[in-house]
Amino acid sequence: GYLKYKDPKQPLNTRIDDLLSRMSLAEKIGQMSQIERSVATPDVIKNDYIGSVLSGGGSVPAPQATAQEWASMVTEMQKAALSTPLGIPIIYGIDAVHGHGNVYKATIFPHNVGLGATRDPELAKKIGSAVALEVRTTGIPYIFAPCVAVCRDPRWGRCYESFSEDPKVVQMMTQIIPGFQGEAPPSSRGRPYVAGTRNVAACAKHYVGDGGTNKGINENNTIIDFHGLLQIHMPPYYNAVINSVSTIMVSYTSWNGVKMHANHFLVTDFLKNKLKFRGFVISDWQGLDRITSPAGSDYHLSIKLGVLAGIDMIMIPFNYTDFIGNLTSLVHDNTIPMSRIDDAVRRILRVKFTMGLFENPFPDPSLAGELGKQEHRDLAREAVRKSLVLLKNGKYGEKPLLPLPKKCGKILVAGSHADNLGNQCGGWTITWQGLQGNNLTAGTTILEGIKSTVDGSAQVVYSEEPSPDFVQKGGFNYAIVVVGEPPYSETQGDNLNLTIPAPGPSVIETVCSNVKCIVVLISGRPLVIEPYINKIDAFVAAWLPGTEGKGVADVLFGDYGFTGKLSRTWFKSVDQLPMNVGDPHYDPLFPFGFGLETHPS
Numbered sequence: 001g002y003l004k005y006k007d008p009k010q011p012l013n014t015r016i017d018d019l020l021s022r023m024s025l026a027e028k029i030g031q032m033s034q035i036e037r038s039v040a041t042p043d044v045i046k047n048d049y050i051g052s053v054l055s056g057g058g059s060v061p062a063p064q065a066t067a068q069e070w071a072s073m074v075t076e077m078q079k080a081a082l083s084t085p086l087g088i089p090i091i092y093g094i095d096a097v098h099g100h101g102n103v104y105k106a107t108i109f110p111h112n113v114g115l116g117a118t119r120d121p122e123l124a125k126k127i128g129s130a131v132a133l134e135v136r137t138t139g140i141p142y143i144f145a146p147c148v149a150v151c152r153d154p155r156w157g158r159c160y161e162s163f164s165e166d167p168k169v170v171q172m173m174t175q176i177i178p179g180f181q182g183e184a185p186p187s188s189r190g191r192p193y194v195a196g197t198r199n200v201a202a203c204a205k206h207y208v209g210d211g212g213t214n215k216g217i218n219e220n221n222t223i224i225d226f227h228g229l230l231q232i233h234m235p236p237y238y239n240a241v242i243n244s245v246s247t248i249m250v251s252y253t254s255w256n257g258v259k260m261h262a263n264h265f266l267v268t269d270f271l272k273n274k275l276k277f278r279g280f281v282i283s284d285w286q287g288l289d290r291i292t293s294p295a296g297s298d299y300h301l302s303i304k305l306g307v308l309a310g311i312d313m314i315m316i317p318f319n320y321t322d323f324i325g326n327l328t329s330l331v332h333d334n335t336i337p338m339s340r341i342d343d344a345v346r347r348i349l350r351v352k353f354t355m356g357l358f359e360n361p362f363p364d365p366s367l368a369g370e371l372g373k374q375e376h377r378d379l380a381r382e383a384v385r386k387s388l389v390l391l392k393n394g395k396y397g398e399k400p401l402l403p404l405p406k407k408c409g410k411i412l413v414a415g416s417h418a419d420n421l422g423n424q425c426g427g428w429t430i431t432w433q434g435l436q437g438n439n440l441t442a443g444t445t446i447l448e449g450i451k452s453t454v455d456g457s458a459q460v461v462y463s464e465e466p467s468p469d470f471v472q473k474g475g476f477n478y479a480i481v482v483v484g485e486p487p488y489s490e491t492q493g494d495n496l497n498l499t500i501p502a503p504g505p506s507v508i509e510t511v512c513s514n515v516k517c518i519v520v521l522i523s524g525r526p527l528v529i530e531p532y533i534n535k536i537d538a539f540v541a542a543w544l545p546g547t548e549g550k551g552v553a554d555v556l557f558g559d560y561g562f563t564g565k566l567s568r569t570w571f572k573s574v575d576q577l578p579m580n581v582g583d584p585h586y587d588p589l590f591p592f593g594f595g596l597e598t599h600p601s
């Protein structure tokens with residue numbers, strides 16, 4: 001018979017009220033449960049009324065799975081969900097944080113630290129809509145992006161996921177949200193909005209103060225007064241909410257010793273009641289478990305604190321029986337009132353109804369062909385060009401070295417990051433931690449880009465770690481040295497010394513003491529460069545450019561000018577950290593906002 005909640009012509013709140021009134025506690029708790037794809041069998045989805053599934057970093061249906069294989073996996077799960085009595089569709093989420101990183105042959109864009117250096121919100125929006133298409137072509141309607149952290153200490157392993165140390169630059173780049181979701185019409189501003197099946201629901205993360213921890217220690221404590229929190233870490237959430245972000249993910253971190261996942265004041269009083277956020281709040285992976293230390297030592301208490309704080313959907317992700325059992329008993333004994341459960345389910349349903357998931361629960365086959373499309377790769381290459389920051393161009397008193405002539409004669413290209421696609425993509429690429437080498441996915445290394453840019457008369461010689469003899473006897477007019485950090489994610493990226501890993505420094509020394517050298521640094525953050533900077537002729541910060549490495553050669557050889565500006569302070573020494581623009585004692589090697597410019601030759 002006719003069911004009001006299934007009628008898209010009914011007002012949104014009528015659909016929510018009607019469906020909620022039909023739901024059992026088990027069905028409500030199911031909607032609040034997000035499980036990992038590796039445990040999400042059709043039976044589990046059906047029997048536990050699961051409302052959401054995710055892919056954790058690197059969790060794929062099969063190695064090098066095609067878009068079709070991804071879509072088939074989602075379809076199978078969706079069929080199970082729709083076979084339940086109320087037929088509420090699941091929402092499948094994934095970390096598409098710099099393009100659809102888990103997926104083989106997806107376009108990989110520069111990580112956020114590089115996008116921040118572009119200062120180009122329109123570019124961010126275009127990237128958002130390209131990523132949305134690549135995500136949707138795999139049948140997925142929801143992504144855990146953008147990270148709107150304001151990273152205040154580059155020793156943090158996730159600093160590359162942050163657009164900038166300056167909240168104003170992060171606020172500017174939240175324009176990626178209307179890119180992901182589509183532009184909300186005036187009537188929907190400030191409310192969750194997803195335009196349709198070519199867009200995805202987004203997730204502003206990690207609320208709040210994830211980038212402000214002590215010494216940049218991941219998941220640690222952000223010690224700052226309320227005024228400071230509102231001034232530095234909160235502003236991007238104002239923009240995210242008004243730009244209709246559908247979901248917000250809570251941070252593992254603590255604020256002045258109180259776990260964010262247990263913080264009723266910030267999650268409910270401030271975000272939901274003050275900022276009027278109407279989407280759903282999702283936990284991070286085992287975010288509830290990590291409320292206690294050791295993690296998981298009192299899961300019953302964790303669930304009580306997290307759900308009462310105002311978390312609506314829980315990224316469990318594996319022990320769903322524990323979660324469902326504990327939450328059910330917490331409601332039965334009235335520790336958690338049904339009103340809290342209903343608020344969570346309303347918010348989840350509001351997002352699912354608004355984004356059209358009930359009308360279009362299955363992948364849209366018309367989106368085939370979007371994965372890794374040349375048009376998206378060209379956009380990514382433009383982003384690479386605009387993300388490069390030129391920090392030195394010729395030694396003191398000498399003429400500028402860049403742009404290099406395409407008729408450059410014999411040049412040397414050296415370093416561990418010159419011909420290494422995995423290194424230039426960084427973390428959250430194919431696997432959670434990222435990979436090294438050139439077989440991980442489809443793309444163009446920096447070396448390949450150089451070779452296809454220079455004039456036919458030029459000779460490009462590549463040596464990853466050349467000997468002094470090789471450099472001295474090579475007769476090179478110039479050398480391009482590409483070094484930097486290996487890929488990493490989260491805690492694995494925490495680093496207190498921030499030195500360029502060996503043999504980077506010695507390659508710089510060997511090459512730059514024998515031939516005019518351009519050093520291109522591939523890193524998620526500023527690294528120690530001061531000891532070598534006087535020996536270097538030209539110095540370029542390239543961040544983590546992604547698959548379209550040719551964007552680097554585009555600018556080195558003058559097809560485009562350098563325009564990027566530092567989105568982060570470049571320290572002289574790690575002893576100065578944390579040190580950010582606006583600090584009373586500010587003594588950088590290169591200041592926030594710095595970037596030399598060149599013009600197309």
Ligand SMILES: OC[C@@H]1[C@@H](O)[C@H](O)[C@@H](O)c2nc(CNc3ccccc3)cn21
Nearest residue numbers: 055056057095144205206284285432490
């Ligand atoms: O991947 C899901 C979330 C992600 O959206 C958050 O930004 C991030 O904080 C986060 N961390 C994990 C933990 N990932 C993990 C991967 C493999 C094994 C164990 C944990 C999952 N997630």
